[in-house]
Amino acid sequence: MRPIIFTALLALPVLPALIACTDPAGEMQVMPTRADGAAFFAQNCVSCHGEDGRGAGIDSRKLSSKPVDLTTLSAQNDGAFPAARTLSYIYGDTRNSHLSRVMPEFGPDMAEDLVPVEIDGVLTPTPRELAGLLVYMESIQE
Numbered sequence: 082m083r084p085i086i087f088t089a090l091l092a093l094p095v096l097p098a099l100i101a102c103t104d105p106a107g108e109m110q111v112m113p114t115r116a117d118g119a120a121f122f123a124q125n126c127v128s129c130h131g132e133d134g135r136g137a138g139i140d141s142r143k144l145s146s147k148p149v150d151l152t153t154l155s156a157q158n159d160g161a162f163p164a165a166r167t168l169s170y171i172y173g174d175t176r177n178s179h180l181s182r183v184m185p186e187f188g189p190d191m192a193e194d195l196v197p198v199e200i201d202g203v204l205t206p207t208p209r210e211l212a213g214l215l216v217y218m219e220s221i222q223e
């Protein structure tokens with residue numbers, strides 16, 4: 082009898098862990114990290130904004146307007162990172178193409194995988210790529 086009881090007790094703490102692993106909803110809530118944002122930035126933004134985000138990317142000389150120095154977004158906004166404005170500029174306005182704008186819109190290529198992000202105090206469903214970019218861009222502010 083004794084060995085059987087012992088085995089049953091040992092198995093108990095494993096059960097919740099197994100349930101957590103197989104729960105698809107739980108999997109969706111894994112939030113993107115600074116490293117995810119940095120990887121997206123390296124692939125999509127460095128050519129214009131430069132590796133350090135200061136605007137001297139390899140393509141910046143060919144552009145009619147200069148890419149913004151992304152390390153000074155907070156400094157130019159009284160020290161607070163302008164999350165809502167920044168994210169919507171990157172995402173773009175999919176109903177209305179900006180002919181005057183040099184920077185491409187990234188919204189159409191973003192996954193439909195939305196994660197909850199607190200923007201201006203409100204939990205906002207945000208494309209996963211943008212959520213990662215937000216963490217990364219906040220981290221490079223001067």
Ligand code: HEC
Pocket residue numbers: 121122125126127128129130140144146147148149151166167170171181182183184185187214
């Ligand atoms: C083709 C070059 C190019 C690429 C690629 C690019 N940008 Fe830009 N970006 C610009 C230019 C130029 C501006 C200045 C405004 C304009 O003309 O669109 C700008 C402006 C911005 C702004 C300023 C918005 C504001 O509030 O003034 C942000 C933030 C930004 N870019 C972030 C990014 C991020 C993040 C990526 C990658 C996902 C990216 N950019 C990719 C060229 C680019």
